[in-house]
Amino acid sequence: ANAVRDRLRIAIQKSGRLGDPSRALLTACGLDWRESRDRLFCYGETLPVDLLLVRDDDIPGLLADGVCDLGIVGRNVLAEQAAERAQAGAPAVAAELRALGFGGCRLDIAVPEDWDWQGPEQLRGCRIASSYPQLLRRWLAGEGIDAEVVMLSGSVEIAPRLGQADAVCDLVSSGATLAANQLKPVLTLLRSEAVLAGPVRPFTDARAALMQTLLRRMDGVMRLRHSRLLLFQAERGAMARLIELLPDAEPPTVLQVDGADTLALQALCHGAMTWQRLEDLRHAGARGLMVLPVERTLA
Numbered sequence: 289a290n291a292v293r294d295r296l297r298i299a300i301q302k303s304g305r306l307g308d309p310s311r312a313l314l315t316a317c318g319l320d321w322r323e324s325r326d327r328l329f330c331y332g333e334t335l336p337v338d339l340l341l342v343r344d345d346d347i348p349g350l351l352a353d354g355v356c357d358l359g360i361v362g363r364n365v366l367a368e369q370a371a372e373r374a375q376a377g378a379p380a381v382a383a384e385l386r387a388l389g390f391g392g393c394r395l396d397i398a399v400p401e402d403w404d405w406q407g408p409e410q411l412r413g414c415r416i417a418s419s420y421p422q423l424l425r426r427w428l429a430g431e432g433i434d435a436e437v438v439m440l441s442g443s444v445e446i447a448p449r450l451g452q453a454d455a456v457c458d459l460v461s462s463g464a465t466l467a468a469n470q471l472k473p474v475l476t477l478l479r480s481e482a483v484l485a486g487p488v489r490p491f492t493d494a495r496a497a498l499m500q501t502l503l504r505r506m507d508g509v510m511r512l513r514h515s516r517l518l519l520f521q522a523e524r525g526a527m528a529r530l531i532e533l534l535p536d537a538e539p540p541t542v543l544q545v546d547g548a549d550t551l552a553l554q555a556l557c558h559g560a561m562t563w564q565r566l567e568d569l570r571h572a573g574a575r576g577l578m579v580l581p582v583e584r585t586l587a
C-alpha cells in the first residue's frame with residue numbers, strides 16, 4: 289500500500305447511477321483512456337491517470353487497501369465504511385475531497401403510509417431494514433432509541449410488505465420507489481451526492497502533483513458547470529439596473545456601440561441562465577440577449 293507510484297489510479301462505478309457522470313467529469317478534466325477489452329482497467333493516455341471500473345460498494349475498500357488512490361462514490365457508501373471502521377477502532381483511510389454535484393439522494397427513514405408519524409420515539413422496538421446498518425445504528429444510538437437493525441443488501445423497500453421489517457432506512461431521490469411500496473419518508477439521516485474520495489494524508493511521490501493537477505481541473509470544470517457567457521445591448525440609463533440583475537456574474541465588460549447611448553455588455557455568469565432570467569433582463573431593458581456556452585477558462 290505504501291509503494292511509490294508514478295501513476296494515479298481512480299476507481300469509479302462500472303455502471304449504475306454514477307458510472308456515466310463520473311466518466312464524463314473525468315473526460316471534461318482532459319483525461320482519456322485506452323480501453324482494455326474487459327474494461328475493468330483503463331490505461332490513461334494523455335495523463336498517467338488510470339481508471340478501475342468496479343461496483344460502488346468496493347470503492348472504499350480499494351482505497352483502504354491502497355489499490356486505488358482516488359474514488360468517485362456516493363457519500364452514503366463512504367460514510368457507511370467510515371462508520372464501520374470507527375466502530376472497529378480502525379483509523380480513517382479515506383477523506384471526502386470534493387462534493388461533485390451529481391448522484392444526489394438522501395438516506396431516509398421511511399414507514400408505512402398508514403402510520404400516524406409522531407417522531408423518532410415511534411421506532412422504539414421496531415425492526416428497521418437497511419443496507420446502511422452502521423449509519424442507522426449510529427443514528428439510533430444518538431437518539432437513544434432501541435431498535436433492531438435488519439441488514440439487507442438490496443430490495444430494502446419491500447421488506448415491510450414481506451414482513452421482514454416494520455420500517456426501512458433507504459436511499460431516496462424522487463420518492464417514487466417508496467410510494468410504490470406504500471412507504472413514506474419521515475426523517476433524513478444523511479444528504480448524499482457523489483464525492484471524490486482520496487487519501488487522508490497527501491501523497492509524497494509523483495502522485496501528489498498529478499492529484500493537484502486533477503483537483504485544479506475538476507474545480508474549474510465544476511465552477512463552469514452552469515456558467516454561461518451572457519451578451520446583450522441596452523441603453524446607458526438601464527445598465528446599472530441590469531447589472532444588479534447579475535449578482536452571479538464576474539465583473540462584466542461594457543462597451544460603447546454607436547454614439548453614446550447604446551452599450552453592449554458581456555459577462556460570465558455562474559448561475560443557471562433560465563428563460564425566466566432572460567425575460568427579467570429583457571423587461572429591464574436588455575436587447576439582443578445571447579447566452580453562450582463556456583468551454584474553458586484559465587485565470
Ligand code: ATP
Binds near residue numbers: 344362364365
Ligand atoms: P453497483 O452495481 O455498482 O453496486 P448499486 O446498485 O449499488 O451499483 P446504484 O443504484 O447505481 O448502485 O447507486 C449508486 C449511488 O447512486 C448510490 O450509492 C447513491 O449514492 C446514488 N443514488 C442517487 N439516487 C439514488 C437512488 N434513488 N437510489 C439509490 N442510490 C441513489
Ligand code: MG
Binds near residue numbers: 343344345
Ligand atoms: Mg452497490
